[in-house]
Amino acid sequence: MSTRTLTLDDELYAYLQGTSLREPPTFRRCRLDTAELPMSNMQIAPEQGQFMHFLVKLMGAKNAIEIGSFTGYSGLWLASALPSDGCLIACDINKEWTSRARHYWEDAGVMDRIELRIAPALDTLNQLLDREAENHFDFVFIDADKEMYDDYYERALQLLRPGGLIAIDNVLWNGKVADRGATDPDTSALRNLNEKLHNDERIDLSMVPVGDGVTLCRKRG
Numbered sequence: 001m002s003t004r005t006l007t008l009d010d011e012l013y014a015y016l017q018g019t020s021l022r023e024p025p026t027f028r029r030c031r032l033d034t035a036e037l038p039m040s041n042m043q044i045a046p047e048q049g050q051f052m053h054f055l056v057k058l059m060g061a062k063n064a065i066e067i068g069s070f071t072g073y074s075g076l077w078l079a080s081a082l083p084s085d086g087c088l089i090a091c092d093i094n095k096e097w098t099s100r101a102r103h104y105w106e107d108a109g110v111m112d113r114i115e116l117r118i119a120p121a122l123d124t125l126n127q128l129l130d131r132e133a134e135n136h137f138d139f140v141f142i143d144a145d146k147e148m149y150d151d152y153y154e155r156a157l158q159l160l161r162p163g164g165l166i167a168i169d170n171v172l173w174n175g176k177v178a179d180r181g182a183t184d185p186d187t188s189a190l191r192n193l194n195e196k197l198h199n200d201e202r203i204d205l206s207m208v209p210v211g212d213g214v215t216l217c218r219k220r221g
């Protein structure tokens with residue numbers, strides 16, 4: 001027994017996956033194909049995907065945004081948790097990676113629920129705000145360029161309905177956020193945002209040590 005969160009060694013991590021992961025074949029193919037790419041470590045962990053899928057279903061979310069799609073893995077978990085008339089707005093700037101994403105999304109039968117926007121995510125979010133989409137979305141996943149996270153968070157909070165959820169990825173940044181000697185721009189941005197969220201009265205929050213750390217922010221009504 002333990003009163004603090006466990007550190008998972010390889011054996012326990014394999015056990016966790018072996019006894020809880022339900023990863024559909026297309027999702028697995030996306031994950032394994034992506035593992036061959038040089039930037040493969042950008043992909044979320046499978047148990048994190050399943051966790052977010054669970055949350056989206058639990059909330060009965062219909063309208064969602066993903067900021068940072070890469071080769072489509074997190075999008076598969078999120079879109080498949082939406083109802084058939086739901087919509088995931090997927091934001092990315094990279095055409096090559098997102099053409100791979102489209103392939104898996106089509107294969108998994110969720111393409112009809114995904115609107116891919118190839119543009120800087122801030123432009124897409126500002127456009128949504130201009131079109132009076134305030135309070136419209138149930139769920140936002142933030143997983144793109146770390147220095148822009150705070151800007152994404154502020155816009156996501158406006159776009160979200162009260163009671164809606166923002167999931168922010170990489171908040172533990174492989175431990176670097178706790179290392180005061182690490183002052184590179186990405187680490188500083190994540191550390192500053194973590195401190196801001198801790199004191200932000202507009203949200204309820206929980207920092208969950210799944211994957212590289214995910215902070216869940218529920219918009220207060």
Ligand code: SAM
Binds near residue numbers: 043091
């Ligand atoms: N969520 C993805 C997954 O689990 O497979 C991983 C996303 S990866 C960490 C970050 C993505 O953000 C990359 O695909 C990159 O092209 C995209 N990105 C970087 N800067 C961006 C920007 N300014 N606007 C939109 N997307 C951006």
Ligand code: CA
Binds near residue numbers: 169170
């Ligand atoms: Ca990430």
